Amino acid sequence: MMRMEIALILVLVFVGFVYFGADKRTTPLHKTFSALLIITPLHLAFDAATVYTVNHLETVPPVLNEILHRMFIASMVIVVYLFYRYISILVEEETKKPVRFHLVAKIYLIIAEFLIMILPIQYTITEKGNYSYGIYVFACYISVAFYLLLCLWLLLKNRRQIDLKKKAAIGVALIIEGIVLVLQAIIPTLLISGMGITLMTLAFYLTLENPDVLRAELTEQKMSMLYLKSQVNPHFLYNTLDTIRIQAQLGGDKTTADLLMRLSDFFRLSIKTDKQMTMLEDETALSDAYMELMCYRYPKLKYNCDIDPDLSDVLVPNFILQPIIENSLLHGLKNKGYRGNITVTAEKSGGKQDCIEIEVSDTGSGFDEGAKKKVDEMLTHYDKEKAKTESIGILNVQKRIKLLCGKEYGLSYTENTEGGVTAHILLPIVREDYK
Amino acid sequence: MxxxxxxxxxxxxxxxxxxxxxxxxxxxxxxxxxxxxxxxxxxxxxxxxxxxxxxxxxxxxxxxxxxxxxxxxxxxxxxxxxxxxxxxxxxxxxxxxxxxxxxxxxxxxxxxxxxSCIDNLKISIYESRANTQADSEKREERVISSITRYMQEHLSEEISLSVLAEEFHLNPQYISQLFKNEIGVGFLAYLTNIRIEKAKKLLLSTSLSVTEISESTGYGDYRVFTKVFKKTEGITPSQFRREFLDKEKL
The missing domain is CATH 3.40.50.2300 (Response regulator)
Known part of the structure; x- marks a missing residue:
């Protein structure tokens, strides 16, 4: 019989491994489930131990046997109590109303544990195996029944407010545990209480605590936060900036007015993120606004952008140029005190037909020892890379180009002979078709 | 005025x-x-x-x-x-x-x-007046209208006050004054206006590239042309083409 307990422990340890390794919020519900995942294997361990000791009454010291039995029963009551806690928290979350049995359930737990510790134990010896019985076992049965009935009542009382998926999960778990309990009470030699408890824990895990589901919820929540952020009407932002600009100019502050004009240009251009593809000239307009502001902040910085106007209506993935420029600034020119040039050019690529190559060249400090290799590696294996914060911008650019334009296009870096680096963005020449 | x-x-x-x-x-x-x-x-x-x-x-x-x-x-x-x-x-x-x-x-x-917006407005007032006068009164052709017609016809060439002075045998200062008095805008503002108007027509009615259009409107360098166009129209030549051809597509 011990084999079943060992298998159940292994299953739960595996579940615990996945569960604790996953990224999740710390809510009372998750805390309760975590406690359940720790106590249940312990309970199963006591279960396995007692299965052994009760069948080797002659060789095992009676005191040890008794302690193990009491621990086994006591932990079972705690596990069932945790089931009740879990379901009551769930019900509270769903109905937004407090459940009034917490104190009763807690007091009952203490009394039950106390009784289990002191009531006498007897052992029954049968051909199919030995088991313990006596009034203390009844304390256990009553406790389990008490908590399960409490759960059932909570469920039935609030059945209208609870989500169908959750209702089904709890219902199935309760039915399994109920059947197991009845069977165990009728045929004591079955020793299947551990199975019921494990199945119930698994039912919760699979339906309500599955890390994949939780992760999806978490991502959804983060996304909706971003969405909410973007809901702050951008027109409000740049209309207000424009009002401040006019006020500054009326006050005679031309420099401030010009800077605000550029800043509102930058905002206006950068909120056009609803489109996947945009004209190259929209991209350069955004980087112009960005770099004019940066050049004002760092007067030693020079920027030049030279795009053949016949390429200015080529469609490129939205928001690819500014992150590359920002990257050149932060990794190339910042170390040189923002002293140097950034040049953006675009031309038809000589090698392939119908390609455009955009180059962002800087006169910065260049790659550190080995950094070139790392960047190349990252850009080649862009799909396997986990984004580190310092390279998330260029990695994102690479991913979007590959996704939107095809795998043969993309971003690469070379070192300039006179210092600094050049980013090469190779793209297909695609135009919106007017005619 | x-x-x-x-x-x-x-x-x-x-x-x-x-x-x-x-x-x-x-x-x-x-x-x-x-x-x-x-x-x-x-x-x-x-x-x-x-x-x-x-x-x-x-x-x-x-x-x-x-x-x-x-x-x-x-x-x-x-x-x-x-x-x-x-x-x-x-x-x-x-x-x-x-x-x-x-x-x-x-x-x-x-x-x-x-x-430049006000200048454009004055030029269009001038032009509509010139047209109605030509039709109704058949007045003797005034110097300013022959100058502006000459400019329209020679847009892709180099036009300056001294070129005009030579062509019409007039003093450059006098021509400059003539623009101020008759149209209410400077010579350069007028020249830019008719160049950009021509460019707009070409952008919408032909499929010439921006480089070709900048040449045929008298801007040797497309960079200068794009800059001037952006300054007066608020958008670049290709944006202009896109926005207005989009309308026709609808």
């Missing part, structure tokens, strides 16, 4: 103040005679003040700017409208052009560059 009367219509006081105080109206032969902050007020002011030019924001309370233009157009067909539009209501702008407004500008308004 007498000063042109200007009415400012915008619901934001700061924008009206900006127009009023940051642009040198006097130097451009204009005078702000009134303001309005909503559609109804604008209609009333137009009736009372009879302005020559109305600077009209589209997005104003009670009645939008385009509606105001439609309504007052029948009563006062001689008024020139300059529509001010937020960048994102470009579709309005196109509708505005269908209403035969004189010009449109995009917010945020760069008040220093607003002058």
């Amino acid at each position: 007498k000063n042109l009367k200007v009415l400012l219509v915008d619901d934001e006081i700061m924008i009206r103040e900006g127009f009023k105080r940051l642009f040198d109206w006097e130097a451009h032969g204009c005078e702000v005679v009134g303001e309005a902050s909503d559609g109804m007020e604008a209609l009333a002011q137009i009736d009372v003040l009879l302005p020559d030019i109305v600077i009209m924001d589209i997005n104003i309370p009670i009645m939008n700017g385009l509606k105001v233009i439609e309504v007052s157009r029948t009563k006062h067909p001689q008024i020139a409208y300059i529509v001010v539009s937020g960048y994102d209501d470009f579709s309005y702008c196109r509708k505005a052009l269908q209403l035969q407004i004189t010009d449109y500008i995009l917010k945020p308004v760069n008040y220093e560059e607003f002058g």
